[in-house]
Amino acid sequence: MSAVEKPFLMLVEDVFHLSRGGIVMATGRIERGRVRxxxxxxxxxxxxxxxAHVTDIDVGGLRVDEAGSGMNIGLLLPGAVAGAAERGQVLAAPGSIGAHTAFTADITxxxxxxxxxxxxxxxxxxVHVLAAAVRGVVTLPxxxxxxxxxxxxxxxITLERPVALEEGQSFAVRRHGRAAGSGTVTRLLP
Incomplete structure (x- = not known):
């Protein structure tokens, strides 16, 4: 990883359980960084x-040794993550991003x-953040x-489930089934 390249982050858009040896394929788009x-x-x-450790990388049905930002890929992972992986999560370099349930934000x-x-x-x-859609309760000043x-x-905003969040991250909000606004995370709360 170069000095300016940010750590790997991929949005999990779908999860497939493959028949061979309990392998899971998490598919999605790499938002930043590289994975090998x-x-x-x-x-x-x-x-x-x-x-988990990446056992293989699939790009359009072809196996490759590495993939980078902007690519839509499938990561083959051992079955240890099979029960946990679902749409809306992210795969990231270990320790590079955390999951949170509460944050402050500026919303428009x-x-x-x-x-x-x-x-x-x-x-x-x-609240729609990265690939996740989670209900959140708003508290005004x-x-x-x-x-x-x-x-x-x-x-x-306090979310029902923890999602991957970073300060400066943008998100969208919907109310009563319609787009209502957008926001930026200003501070993560414990």
């Missing part, structure tokens, strides 16, 4: 912290005609009664 056959990877999100609400609406403390939103359409505001 034999590299250790960590499965992050939804309460999992499984570690869409106009009312595009799905924005008043958001109150205690309201549930669907004491001096704010509601976050209204076209407004930008600081909020705290």
């Amino acid at each position: 056959t034999g590299d250790g990877v960590e499965l992050i999100g939804f309460g999992s912290d499984a570690l 609400m869409l106009p009312k005609e595009h799905g924005g609406g008043d958001v109150l403390t205690g309201e549930g939103l669907h 004491r001096e704010t009664d509601a976050l209204r359409p076209l407004h930008v505001g600081a909020v705290t």
Whole structure:
């Protein structure tokens, strides 16, 4: 890995259980970094912290020794992660990213005609971050009664399940089945 290259991170979009020897293929897009056959990877999100070594890399039905940022690939992993792997998690270089359930963020609400609406403390939103979609409960600052359409505001969001998060990461929010706004993680909370 070069000095400017960030550690490997891949969004898990699907998981296939292969018949040969309990091997699992996690497919998705590499968001950053590189991965090579034999590299250790960590499965992050939804309460999992499984570690595995990449047994093979599949790119369009061809086996390759390494893959990099922007590529859609399949990582073949030992069956130890079979029960834990699911869409919405990430595979990453071990220790490079953590899973969290609470964070502060700045969110921008869409106009009312595009799905924005008043958001109150205690309201549930669907938070879409990386490949995960998780319900989250919003807490507004004491001096704010509601976050209204076209407004930008600081909020705290508590998720039902832990997902891979980093400061500066963008996400989208939906309410009542419609796009409602977008945000940026400003601080991860313990």
